Amino acid sequence: MLDIRFVRENPDVVDAACKSRQNAHWDREKFFKLDGERREAIVEVEGLQAERNTVSKQIGQLMREGKAQEAEAAKKQVAANKERIAELDRKRDTVEEELKALVAAIPNIPDESVPYGADDSENPEVRRWGVPTEFDFEPKAHWDLGADLGVIDFDRGVKLAGTRFYLLSGLGARMERALINFMIDCHNEAGFKEFWPPVITNHDSLFGTGQLPKFEDDLYHVQPDLYLIPTAEVQLTNIHRDEILDGTKLPLFYTAFTPCFREEAGSAGRDTRGIIRVHEFDKVEMVKFARPEDSMNQLESMVAEAEKILQLLKLPYHVVILCTGDLGFSAAKCYDIEVWLPSYNNYKEISSCSNCKDFQARRANIRFKDSAGKSTQLVHTLNGSGLAVGRTMAAILENYQNADGSVTIPEALVPYMGGVEAIRPEA
Missing domain, CATH: 1.10.287.40 (Serine-tRNA synthetase, tRNA binding domain)
Structure with a gap:
C-alpha cells in the first residue's frame, strides 16, 4: 500500500x-x-x-x-x-x-531500475545457465512420462477432486517429498529459519500481502473470513504483522513448505495439460525482512538462492527481469527464473522473486527500530519461490528422460530418494 x-x-x-x-x-x-x-x-x-x-x-x-x-x-x-x-x-x-x-487498490510503484514494457514478451533476459536439453530420440512431455512411469495419475486426480488436480504415487510421491526436503535443507544451510504454518489464513493476512481485495476471485474460500493460502508468502510475511522488529537483527530469512491453492480464475485455457498450472501444488517459499537500504542486495541474493537449487539439480534455466507491464501488484521489482521444458521447447517460470519494498509492510504494519533509535521505520519485505515443487518435478522428468522410457534421478536428489537412481516403467 x-x-x-x-x-x-x-x-x-x-x-x-x-x-x-x-x-x-x-x-x-x-x-x-x-x-x-x-x-x-x-x-x-x-x-x-x-x-x-x-x-x-x-x-x-x-x-x-x-x-x-x-x-x-x-x-x-x-x-x-x-x-x-x-x-x-x-x-x-x-x-x-x-x-x-x-x-x-493502487499497485506498487515500479523501481526505477525496472524496464518499461507492455507484457511478458518484453521481459529482458538477465542471464542463462546450462544448455537446453537435446535428445537423439523423440522426447515425451511430462504428462505422458508421468502416466507411463506410473508416478502421475491425472484421471484419478480428476476423480478425487476435479479438473486440474492430479495424484502422485510410488516414486512420484517419493520424489515430491524428496524435492521438498532437498530445497528446505538448502535454504537452512543458507541461514533461512524454517516454519510450518497453517494453510488456512484470514482476511487481514491476505490484505497485508496484497492478495485482498484485488485477487479475491483467485482464492479458495473456507469460511467468510478464512481462505486457503495461495502461497506461504502470506503466512511468513504476516508472522510479524503489527509488530516492531529489532533493527539490529535484520535481515531476517524465513522459509516454509506448504501446499498452495489457487482458483486460477484468470488463466482459462492456459497450460491445461500436465502439472504446470493446477489448483493445488506444493511450493517451498522464501521471505526476507530487510532494511530499506539493503533490500535490493537481498533481492539479488534471494534470486541466487533459488538458482542454486536448479544448478544443483543441473536443470537449464534463464533469469528474466519483469518489465512494468508484467510486474505483480505488490512488487516494486521482480525477477522470474524460468526452467527449460522440452515439451514447450521453451523456458517456463519456476520461481518469482520480488522486492515489495515497504508496500506490504505498510499494509501489515511491520516496522523496525534500532535499540538507540526513538522512531520506527517500515521494513522492506521480499518473497520468492525456492522452488515450485511440481514444476521442478516436471522439469526433471522431461530433461532427465532416457530413450528406454526411464528417467534418471539427478545426482543431488539421489540421497533424498533413498538411493534410487532412476524411475523405470512399471512392468
Whole structure:
C-alpha cells in the first residue's frame, strides 16, 4: 500500500506508474475529493474543540459572577459543539475508510531500475545457465512420462477432486517429498529459519500481502473470513504483522513448505495439460525482512538462492527481469527464473522473486527500530519461490528422460530418494 501523503503530494508519479503497468488505474478525482473532505472535517473539528475549550473555561467565571443565564447558554453551546464534533468524527471515519480502500487498490510503484514494457514478451533476459536439453530420440512431455512411469495419475486426480488436480504415487510421491526436503535443507544451510504454518489464513493476512481485495476471485474460500493460502508468502510475511522488529537483527530469512491453492480464475485455457498450472501444488517459499537500504542486495541474493537449487539439480534455466507491464501488484521489482521444458521447447517460470519494498509492510504494519533509535521505520519485505515443487518435478522428468522410457534421478536428489537412481516403467 502506498503512503497517502505520497499519493497526495505525487499524483503525477502515481499516474505514470499506473500507466507503465498498462492495465492499472486509480481514481485521482475521487482521491482528492475524499482527501479534501477528510481534511475539512479535521480543520472544523480542531476549530470546534478550541472553541469548546474556550467556552468551557468561561462557564465557571460566569457562574461566579452570577450570570446564570449566560452560563446556561454557554453550556448549550458546548453541548452543540460536542454533538457536531461527534458527527464530524463519524464522517471522517467513513471518508478515511473509503480513502484507505481507494489507496489500497493502487499497485506498487515500479523501481526505477525496472524496464518499461507492455507484457511478458518484453521481459529482458538477465542471464542463462546450462544448455537446453537435446535428445537423439523423440522426447515425451511430462504428462505422458508421468502416466507411463506410473508416478502421475491425472484421471484419478480428476476423480478425487476435479479438473486440474492430479495424484502422485510410488516414486512420484517419493520424489515430491524428496524435492521438498532437498530445497528446505538448502535454504537452512543458507541461514533461512524454517516454519510450518497453517494453510488456512484470514482476511487481514491476505490484505497485508496484497492478495485482498484485488485477487479475491483467485482464492479458495473456507469460511467468510478464512481462505486457503495461495502461497506461504502470506503466512511468513504476516508472522510479524503489527509488530516492531529489532533493527539490529535484520535481515531476517524465513522459509516454509506448504501446499498452495489457487482458483486460477484468470488463466482459462492456459497450460491445461500436465502439472504446470493446477489448483493445488506444493511450493517451498522464501521471505526476507530487510532494511530499506539493503533490500535490493537481498533481492539479488534471494534470486541466487533459488538458482542454486536448479544448478544443483543441473536443470537449464534463464533469469528474466519483469518489465512494468508484467510486474505483480505488490512488487516494486521482480525477477522470474524460468526452467527449460522440452515439451514447450521453451523456458517456463519456476520461481518469482520480488522486492515489495515497504508496500506490504505498510499494509501489515511491520516496522523496525534500532535499540538507540526513538522512531520506527517500515521494513522492506521480499518473497520468492525456492522452488515450485511440481514444476521442478516436471522439469526433471522431461530433461532427465532416457530413450528406454526411464528417467534418471539427478545426482543431488539421489540421497533424498533413498538411493534410487532412476524411475523405470512399471512392468
